[in-house]
Amino acid sequence: MATDLQMTPQLEQIHGEIRDNFRALANGFQKLDKIKDPNRQSKQLEELTGRMRECKRLIKEFDREMKDEERGNPPEVNKQLNDEKQSMVKELNSYVALRKTFMSSLGNKRLELFDMGAGASDPTADDNVQVASSMSNQELIQAGNKTMDETDQTIERSKQVVAQTIEVGTQTAVTLKGQTDQMGRIVNELDTIQFSIKKASQLVKEIGRQVATDKCIMFFLFLIVCGVIAIIIVKVVNPNNKSIRDIPGLAPPAPSRRLLYLKASDYLE
Numbered sequence: 001m002a003t004d005l006q007m008t009p010q011l012e013q014i015h016g017e018i019r020d021n022f023r024a025l026a027n028g029f030q031k032l033d034k035i036k037d038p039n040r041q042s043k044q045l046e047e048l049t050g051r052m053r054e055c056k057r058l059i060k061e062f063d064r065e066m067k068d069e070e071r072g073n074p075p076e077v078n079k080q081l082n083d084e085k086q087s088m089v090k091e092l093n094s095y096v097a098l099r100k101t102f103m104s105s106l107g108n109k110r111l112e113l114f115d116m117g118a119g120a121s122d123p124t125a126d127d128n129v130q131v132a133s134s135m136s137n138q139e140l141i142q143a144g145n146k147t148m149d150e151t152d153q154t155i156e157r158s159k160q161v162v163a164q165t166i167e168v169g170t171q172t173a174v175t176l177k178g179q180t181d182q183m184g185r186i187v188n189e190l191d192t193i194q195f196s197i198k199k200a201s202q203l204v205k206e207i208g209r210q211v212a213t214d215k216c217i218m219f220f221l222f223l224i225v226c227g228v229i230a231i232i233i234v235k236v237v238n239p240n241n242k243s244i245r246d247i248p249g250l251a252p253p254a255p256s257r258r259l260l261y262l263k264a265s266d267y268l269e
Helices: 009-034 038-068 075-120 122-133 137-237 264-268
Strands: none
Touching: 009 038, 009 075, 038 075
């Protein structure tokens, strides 16, 4: 089904990485069945858990890319992509359930090892009873005091660990509160920046409209000036053209003077 899907190159890359991780998980769990050492099993489970976290991240990324491209895809393509995503989620959940099964089995094995260790110490306890029966009262008191001192030291160390844990928890809480406040300030600053960007966009649009209006006005003024200049030129070149009215403020052209050449006979008369 995956090969028939229509995907963008970005979706194909994410899909391929998810499938590679699924193959690695399948091989890892197969190898886990053959491992008998609990420590090696625990290490192998940690590696597989990292793979599953990576798969979860990639599936979320796949879902985001799919939603970004949802508007440009036909409904049937979106349905196929959604079905593929659900299939990958189910497959990942199956590996998660398999991991829980192995973790439970590994915990039981460790419990059995602990029980075996406790059983192995029983003969030592019997030896201690036999040794205690052969000790004098003074020696028993000294041994008891020594045991009590060791117990007190252990309790004191436990108190120190608890105090350190509380201190670390307090510092962590203060750090988290500071980070929360910082995130709140960042969100407020982002809102302010977004509002400023919107206002700037509106101002740029208004300036663009004003510039366009000024250009239109200048263009019409230019046409008017060109028309007036054309009329003046025509009027100067052809002053007898009555179809063109005189321009207000512009005196009509002076009539051309013609020299009269009189004949000599005119003078004689």
